[in-house]
Amino acid sequence: MEDVSDAEPDPSERTRTTLRPVRRAPNFAQFLITGTVVGVLLGLWVGSRDGSGGYSDTTAMGFFAVIFGGLGALLAGAIAVLIDKRSLR
Template sequence: MLDVTEQGKPDEQDDARERVVRYPVRRTPNFLRFIITGAVLGFIVGAIIATSGADADGYSAQTGIVLIGAILAAGGALLAAIVALLLERLLNRQ
């Protein structure tokens, strides 16, 4: 909760007391940033895996990088979305 103190003007009230108002603050992760970061990291890992192995017959190195990178990018985005959902649940417990 966020505490905000409001003070009245001295001439408005006879004793100008402080009043504390509580506003709920909802903290949530930015889902789009989590998903994009997961996809980029997944693609990088996929590219590293594709370049470290031997070339498959009938496929170039670039094709392997794109295919494996795309598969791991989708997996990384899904995993990052799950992590973001779990963080949202943990941060917004009451």
């Protein structure tokens, strides 16, 4: 009986190697979280400065943190979409 493992494979049965393009898409969640954190930190810094206009420092910091956090998330999302569009090329 012939050992099957030593036999040469039939050329028609060989696997064919094909190159496929790899799409490198950004992770949207990480972009949004990073944009929100940076925006909140920037908002806290802006709110902690003098001249709150009649609001307490904590209230001003909270308002600015929410506003800047939302703007940071929007900006980071827009950047992620642009990077995603570019990765399709």
